[in-house]
Amino acid sequence: MAGKTLFDKIWDAHVVEQIEDGPSVVYIDQHLIHEVTSPQAFAGLDARGLKVLRTNRTVATPDHNVPTIDQDKPIRDDLSRFQVDKLTENCERHGVTLYGLNHPYQGIVHVVGPQLGITQPGMTIVCGDSHTSTHGAFGSVAFGIGTSEVEMVLATQCLMQSKAKRMRITVDGELGPGVGAKDIILYIIAQITASGGTGYFVEYAGSAFRNLSMEGRMTVCNMSIEMGARGGLIAPDETTFEYIRGREFAPKGADFDAAVAKWRELYTDADAVFDAELHFDAADIEPMITYGTNPGMGVKVTGNVPNLSDIEESGRTSFSKSLEYMGLVPGELLLGKQVDYVFVGSCTNGRIEDLRAVAQFVKGKKKADNITAWIVPGSKQVEKQAQEEGLVAILEEAGFMLRQPGCSACLAMNEDKIPKGKYAVSTSNRNFEGRQGPGARTMLASPITAAAVAVTGKIVDPRDL
Amino acid sequence: MAREKFQKVHSSAVPVHIENVDTDQIIPARFLKATTRDGFGENLFRDWRYDGNNQPIADFALNNPIYSGDILVSGKNFGCGSSREHAAWAITDFGFKVVVSSFFADIFKNNALNNGLLPVQVSDAFLAQIFEAIEADSKATFTVDLQAQTFTIDATGASASFEINTYKKECMLNGYDDIDYLLSLKDKIEEFEKKRA
Ligand code: SF4
Numbered sequence: 001m002a003g004k005t006l007f008d009k010i011w012d013a014h015v016v017e018q019i020e021d022g023p024s025v026v027y028i029d030q031h032l033i034h035e036v037t038s039p040q041a042f043a044g045l046d047a048r049g050l051k052v053l054r055t056n057r058t059v060a061t062p063d064h065n066v067p068t069i070d071q072d073k074p075i076r077d078d079l080s081r082f083q084v085d086k087l088t089e090n091c092e093r094h095g096v097t098l099y100g101l102n103h104p105y106q107g108i109v110h111v112v113g114p115q116l117g118i119t120q121p122g123m124t125i126v127c128g129d130s131h132t133s134t135h136g137a138f139g140s141v142a143f144g145i146g147t148s149e150v151e152m153v154l155a156t157q158c159l160m161q162s163k164a165k166r167m168r169i170t171v172d173g174e175l176g177p178g179v180g181a182k183d184i185i186l187y188i189i190a191q192i193t194a195s196g197g198t199g200y201f202v203e204y205a206g207s208a209f210r211n212l213s214m215e216g217r218m219t220v221c222n223m224s225i226e227m228g229a230r231g232g233l234i235a236p237d238e239t240t241f242e243y244i245r246g247r248e249f250a251p252k253g254a255d256f257d258a259a260v261a262k263w264r265e266l267y268t269d270a271d272a273v274f275d276a277e278l279h280f281d282a283a284d285i286e287p288m289i290t291y292g293t294n295p296g297m298g299v300k301v302t303g304n305v306p307n308l309s310d311i312e313e314s315g316r317t318s319f320s321k322s323l324e325y326m327g328l329v330p331g332e333l334l335l336g337k338q339v340d341y342v343f344v345g346s347c348t349n350g351r352i353e354d355l356r357a358v359a360q361f362v363k364g365k366k367k368a369d370n371i372t373a374w375i376v377p378g379s380k381q382v383e384k385q386a387q388e389e390g391l392v393a394i395l396e397e398a399g400f401m402l403r404q405p406g407c408s409a410c411l412a413m414n415e416d417k418i419p420k421g422k423y424a425v426s427t428s429n430r431n432f433e434g435r436q437g438p439g440a441r442t443m444l445a446s447p448i449t450a451a452a453v454a455v456t457g458k459i460v461d462p463r464d465l
Numbered sequence: 466m467a468r469e470k471f472q473k474v475h476s477s478a479v480p481v482h483i484e485n486v487d488t489d490q491i492i493p494a495r496f497l498k499a500t501t502r503d504g505f506g507e508n509l510f511r512d513w514r515y516d517g518n519n520q521p522i523a524d525f526a527l528n529n530p531i532y533s534g535d536i537l538v539s540g541k542n543f544g545c546g547s548s549r550e551h552a553a554w555a556i557t558d559f560g561f562k563v564v565v566s567s568f569f570a571d572i573f574k575n576n577a578l579n580n581g582l583l584p585v586q587v588s589d590a591f592l593a594q595i596f597e598a599i600e601a602d603s604k605a606t607f608t609v610d611l612q613a614q615t616f617t618i619d620a621t622g623a624s625a626s627f628e629i630n631t632y633k634k635e636c637m638l639n640g641y642d643d644i645d646y647l648l649s650l651k652d653k654i655e656e657f658e659k660k661r662a
Contacts, residue, residue, distance in 0.1 A: 016657045017650060022632025025650060027657055037549065039500035048644070065498065079498035086500050130548040130572060146550035146576035148643070156647040158654055162630065164571070194485060195542040195568060228545060230571050294485050294545070314589065318484040318540065411494040411547075420517065432489040432546060434512050 003269020005166050006235050007201045010141045010266070014124045016158055023160040029123040031153045032109045033060035033096070035087040036413070037128030041151035042090040052094040054157045059118060060091050061099040063108045065413050068376055068403035071101050080414065094154075107379020107405045110134040110347035114218060115381055117247025121236040121263040126153060131347050131429065133224040136233035137217035138240055139266045141201070143231040164230040165275040167200040168268070171208035173282035178463040180357075181216030182349060182427070182446035184208060185223040186288035186298045188280065194296035197229030200276065203268060204234050208282040214243040215353035222348045223429050226295035235267045287462055290431050290444040291334060293322040297431070301449060301461050305332045325433050326441050327421070334459045341424035342373040342454040343436070344400075344447055346410035349427035350378030352385050354447040358400075359391040361451035361462070367399035368457025374416065375400045376408040400454070412437045425453040468581050471637040474562050474609040475619075477534035479526050480599045481510070484540035488573065491544070491552040505551050506558030527559075531603040535562040538595055542566070543584075544573025553580045563609050565616065567592040578633050579643065585609060585616050591625040594618060611637060 004012070017025040038060070045051070052058055065080045075081035084101065091098040099105040105112060110131055113119040119135045125142035126132060128150040135142035145159065152159055169188060189196070202224050209217060217234050224232030241260050244250045251259045286300040299305070307330045311319045323330060344350070344358055355377065367373045375395055377383040383405055386392050392402055409416040410428040412435065418424040420439030427450050431442040445453070452462035496508040513525050521528045537556060543566035544552060553576040556564060564577065565585045577584045587595070598605045598618045608617040611634065617624040629637075636642065647654075 016654055019632050022630050025647065025653075027654070027661075036497050040502050040550075043501065044644075050648075064494075077498075083498050083500060128548055128550075130546065132548075144548035144572055146548055146553070146572060146579060148550060148579035149575065152644050152647055155644055156650070156654060157658075158647050158650070160632075160643045160647065161575075194545060195570070198542070198568065198571060225546075228542070228570055294487065314541070315484055317482070321483065411489075413494045413497060430487075430489070430546065432487045434493055435489050438493070438512055438517065 003272040005268045005272045005274060006139065006203055006233060006266055007141060007166050008272070010122055010124065011163060023162045026124060026159050026161050028126050028153050028157055028159060029057060030113070030118060030125045031058045032113055032125070032127035032132070033058060033150070034064055034109050034127070034129065035062040035083045036064045037147050038090065038150055039083065039086045040147050041128070041154055042094070044151040045154055048155070050155050052096055052154045055095045055097070057157060058096045058154070059099070060087060060096055061106050061109055061112055062087055062101060064407045064411065066101055066406040067414050068406050068408045068416055071404045077414070104380050104384070107381065108347045108350060108407055110222065111351060111378030111382065114138065114214070115247070115379060117244055117250030120244060120250070120259070121240060121266050126159065130225045131222050133229070133231040134218050134222040134347055136221040136224065136231050137214060138244070139233055139236035139263070141231065141233065144225065164201040165199055167197060167202045167229070167276040167278070168274045169202055169204050169278045169280070170206040171204070171280045171282050172206040173208060175208060175282050175285060178287055178448060179285055180446050180448060181212050181219040183285055183288045185220045186290065186295070186444060187285045189223065189227045189296050190288065190298035191280070192227055192278065194226060194294040195228040197224065197227035200229050202229045202232040204232060209234055210237065213353060214239060215351045218351065219348055223295065226429055236263050287446060287449050289334060289425070289449060289459065291326060291328055292319070293325055293431055293433050295429065295431060295444060297322065298444070299334070301445070301459065302335060305330055305334065307331045335461065337459045338370060338423070339425050339453050339458055340370065340372065340422040341418050342371055342450050343376070343409045343424055343426040343428065344450050345374065345376030345378065345408050346428035347378060348429040349447050350376060350382065352382050354427065355382065355386045355391050356389070357447045358451045359394045361448055362398040362400070362455060363394050365398055365455045367454045370457045371454050373400040373454045374403055374409060376403045377405050379405050409436050411435060412440070418442070425450050425459070468640040468642055470640040471581060471583060471611050473611070474535050475606060476536050477532070477604050477606050478536035478538045478565070478595070478599055479532045479534055480596055481526050481537065481539040482596055485542045485545055486539050487546035488544060488549050488552040489546055492549065492555040497549060497551050502554050504558065505555035506560065509555040509559045535560065536565060536607055536609065537561045537563070538565045538599065540566065541568045541589065543569050545570040548572045550576045550580070553577045553582050557582050565592070565595060578637065581637065583609065583611060583637065585627045587616060587625045587627060594623055
């Protein structure tokens, strides 16, 4: 019998029932909740007269909608306040743990889970948010779900899901200087397009991922959804175990050792077969940036916008529409293009390591006058750590505005919007039209590239500074 | 809780001839502050339908009176991006029963099915035929037969079959939803938990 992939091992261990020619009923170990995609699910429970089945497997925090200034004061926007209050009310009524605004554990749900040791290898983890794939960095099967599915998990701790196909993406070799996790994933998506992973669950393998920190691995897995994949995961190793050790909800003492022994079994067997395999060479990867309106529209930062003739015929209308929105022309060189905003934050790059990288880069420098630079820590814990490490002082000295934790300009549900027509180099994950505000023009890049842009005021190769 | 049963659809269609339509276009994040499922249709494709001054953009298909019907036809990779079910709610609230594309993002597909909205995936070539039929006659009609799993261009009789798993098909045809089914598994779920503990 052929061996199993890591994804298969975890999935199969969670199947409660397999429906013939239909989905599997999958048991969910950990459910994460936020204010935007849960109210209708709780309303559904109430309408059926049900309670949350396993409150010990459910954690909530508000993130998408929260303001990033004056968090100690009542939320000014009525609708936002109502939604956040609704989350509090629902959690109280159902006995679900909530890290509300101003709680020391509040933050973006995908930053909070790993940081508290809630996210562990071998688990099934879901959340009503597509970037749940982030948690796959720990060797868990983690994916985003819709609100009807949130209701299913609340009510039964299970989901009906068709099993995805398996893809392995191997990147071997050494990354060049100035190249990081974000560049790897932007590079892969640019190679295989924004739909290249649809229908698949991706395992990332090879030395380029092995050598990444947990933060870097989370950045990679986070953006699995941007290639259309259901999720992405990386087999756990010493780096994973060391990250988890000692965290609030991680097993302790002998329990930890026992857990690690089990986690060591989580790898893809040598003879396992994938439905698709891709290989890339780390040496080919350079600092990346996107020029268009989907995350697959990326090039190396020193590159040019493609020409119309480079684009498949069926995609040319969309390509032209996208460039028009971005105010760019085919073939244009991106280097030297003036930028207005720099946003460092989100569940992709709002972790302590990202803030450290930016602080290290801008230390003793000043942001350019034409740049508005926002740094939004991914969580209260990140914010606190950044203060304690003196990063906040360095960043403020350089002219960055430090805001309070939340999703912020990643999706612009709150006041943090990039104005119409303005260019933003952003460390987030989506450059869709209007994602960062109506008419906003987003260019995705790594924290280092974003820092370099902040300092020079224009698109620049961070390796030149 | 029972839902409306999915009947055969016989209707004209509205063409949104764009690839990679993401959920931020279907329903921009700033409209996600509601805590009920209703009213999202008003803001479906908001920023393509209205300009910065809230004036309708005349040449966008949803504003063009020559187009109408229960079927939305769009380019490849429809529904990519976020998991927001609000996208499916906005489409059904606007009045569509079927979305046709040559490729759907996974989460969107699940969300659609969970809301009685049928995603019909056809080949690129057949999708092009559908767009041509609408271009030739904006009132061209189509027949969607879920029981037979076929999508037919009435004018030419050209027909394509589409995939849907048996379980989901039964749910759609009978108006069942997944939660009812999962709730019926209560004992099995508890047994599973005990076995693993
Ligand atoms: S930071 Fe952005 S991508 Fe991440 S959960 Fe928040 S809105 Fe979604």
